[in-house]
Amino acid sequence: MPTVNLTVNGKAVSANVEARTLLVNLLREQLGLTGTHVGCDTSQCGACVVHVDGKSVKACTLLAVQANGSKVTTIEGLASGDKLHPMQEAFREHHGLQCGFCTPGMVMSAVCLAQNHPNLTEKDVREGLEGNLCRCTGYHNIVQAVLAGAQAMRR
């Protein structure tokens, strides 16, 4: 079995995995980080988005071994202790979620978007979240939350 060494939410992690183990399986089943969700299993819905070396990726379409040596951040890695990340806080404040299933992926995509666009516009947000599907709320409040979260991240 291949061994993978990676940094997950700032902690060095070493695990034995099968070749076919996906990054999302490693995170959820071996490391117990179940905040990263699996929705569609076909790389469409975006519930499984995590950051690999600062870039948002769908963890259901990446082999765990391909993340070897990388820095991975999941939704669990955003808050510091009890203090939510500004993007998480903005989702709460703006009712950017209803059932919450898509939320970890939405927040991870949103953080990456905010980092890449110093002056995020509504158009950037709507385009940037094209790969994240929400089946409850529609997207209005999510977009408002991302814009507010991006602004708070700049402070």
Place this chain on the structure above:
Amino acid sequence: MYATFDLDRPGDLAAALAILRTKGAVALAGGTNLIVDMRAGRERPQRVVSLDKLGVLRGIRQARGQVTIGGRTTVTDLLLSPVIAKTAPALVESARQFAGQMVRNTATVAGNIACGSPAADLVPPLFALDARLTLVSARGRRTVPIESFFIGYKKDIRRPGELISRISWKAPSSRSCALFYKLARRKGDAITVVGVAVALDVERGRCRRARVALGAVAPTVFRAREAEAILEGQTLTPELIESAAEAAAAAARPIDDIRASAAYRRHGVHALVRRLIGQAWEKLA
């Protein structure tokens, strides 16, 4: 879980090519098609050769008027590159509309070509650039025009164990304009219903070179040569542009499927070729 396989992650290209010669071995680049297909059981490779350690296959350079990109260059890499912005604006437009940001961060240019889908978004702009593909295998390398790469629906000329290592094109002149339009049911993460890339070069008030490349309306991406012939050598008029659009629509061989009817696709080709050629000509005239 899906079927098991042996995995290799070779550190150099020669080692990767040696393994790819073995039966049942497939190359894994971004994985945004292959892993989805493996999980669905549509692909069951015995051996997967991950190319993720081969930095040599990734990158964008321009030298002596020639732009060369490595096959493992990602769609996001295209969007961040000033060289691509300058030499391949239609490719940038297709990259912008390619899936969503997470897929663009991992999906590769060679992967989009090699998947062989007629709806692959990067392919029509590469046809309009007269791009060339370098294919390598343990037996050697060859360079082919992208146009001769595809021979049928999801069929191409690669021999067993051959990889697309590079994609290259000549940087266009300053008197040229290239445009791309993706018609789809929604903007993001959508499979293209009609993809059109056009390129015009203008010299002394005449169209010197015209390219009209169509996606998702035939078994492969293809050039509507009849349309190009109507435009080349001419000072373009609305009538000429209209006949080129008609010729392009006539050359399409679209199908009915869940995304659109054949008739709608043909209509889309006509409207989009007319619009894009008109816009490109207006920019240059």
